[in-house]
Amino acid sequence: MRCISIVIFFIVFSHTISYGQKSSYQQLIDTAIKFSGHFIYSRPITIVNFDKEQMLSYWQVMKDTWKNPIDTLIILEIIDNNKSIDSTEWTDAELKKYLLVKSDSITLKYIIKKLKLNNQSEIAFYKELLNKFYDPKVCNKGICRFSRPMFDRSKKYAIIQYDIRDCYNEGNGSLKLLMNTKNGWSEIGNILEWRVRLAG
Numbered sequence: 001m002r003c004i005s006i007v008i009f010f011i012v013f014s015h016t017i018s019y020g021q022k023s024s025y026q027q028l029i030d031t032a033i034k035f036s037g038h039f040i041y042s043r044p045i046t047i048v049n050f051d052k053e054q055m056l057s058y059w060q061v062m063k064d065t066w067k068n069p070i071d072t073l074i075i076l077e078i079i080d081n082n083k084s085i086d087s088t089e090w091t092d093a094e095l096k097k098y099l100l101v102k103s104d105s106i107t108l109k110y111i112i113k114k115l116k117l118n119n120q121s122e123i124a125f126y127k128e129l130l131n132k133f134y135d136p137k138v139c140n141k142g143i144c145r146f147s148r149p150m151f152d153r154s155k156k157y158a159i160i161q162y163d164i165r166d167c168y169n170e171g172n173g174s175l176k177l178l179m180n181t182k183n184g185w186s187e188i189g190n191i192l193e194w195r196v197r198l199a200g
Contacts, residue, residue: 024180024184024185025149026094027184027185028149028158028178028180028185029094029095029149031178031184031185031186031187032146032149032158032160032176032178032185032187033095033098033146033160033162035144035162035164037098037142037143037144037164038098038099038129038142039098039099039100039101039106039133039141039142039143039144040090040095040098040099040100040101040143040144040145040146041090041100041101041102041143041144041145042089042090042091042100042101042102043087043089043090043102043145044085044086044087044088044089044090044145044146044147044148045085045145045146045147045161045163046085046086046087046147047085048082048085048147048150048159048161048175049161049173049175049192049194050079050082051192052076052079054192055075055175055191055192056072056075058190058191058192058193070157070177070179070188074152074157075159075177075191077152077153078150078151078152078157078158078159081150081151081152081153082150082151082159085147085148085150086148086149086150087148088148090146092114099111099114099115101143106130106133108123108126108127108130111126111130112126139166139167139168140166140167141166141167142164143164144162144163144164145162145163145164146160146161146162146163147160147161148160149178155180156179156180157177157178157179157180158177158178158179158180158185159175159176159177159178159191160175160176160178161173161174161175161176162174162176165196169196170196170197171195171196172193172194172195172196173193173194174190174192174193174194175190175191175192175193176189176190176191177189177190177191
């Protein structure tokens with residue numbers, strides 16, 4: 001009887017830890033991925049802009065504006081700890097508020113199902129949004145890319161890269177630094193930002 005009790009306790013304990021880790025990861029995603037658009041590529045960024053010199057120069061300028069300034073060693077540790085980037089595609093369960101774009105394609109049926117639309121005015125709004133999405137004259141489709149979180153060894157800190165480009169490859173992006181506190185994940189600030197504009 002005691003043996004059975006120990007086994008049951010172990011199963012429940014393991015499930016609790018697993019759920020806690022999953023919940024923490026989801027909370028990190030919810031905190032980091034916020035923008036005013038609707039579309040996100042399902043395939044995450046896997047080539048991250050880890051330019052050490054630019055990052056450290058930017059950090060020197062911006063560190064005094066952060067509520068929780070950190071040592072540069074943390075940033076360097078995250079870079080060293082992420083030689084290969086997680087390429088697992090984003091899922092609708094992870095990004096509940098956004099529409100996932102696969103192979104530059106998206107359908108109204110998918111949008112209605114995911115967002116559980118039943119109001120005709122809402123459906124009309126997304127129909128118009130899709131018309132602009134597929135309009136060849138519209139260069140900026142408003143599709144964002146995000147990397148999967150990249151952690152330091154302790155998993156107390158994480159970096160997520162954001163990037164948005166138009167058909168001319170113009171756009172902007174940033175590397176966002178987050179910290180896990182007793183109240184959950186919170187954003188510290190950007191450790192690098194960039195803007196891409198074509199000369200002319």
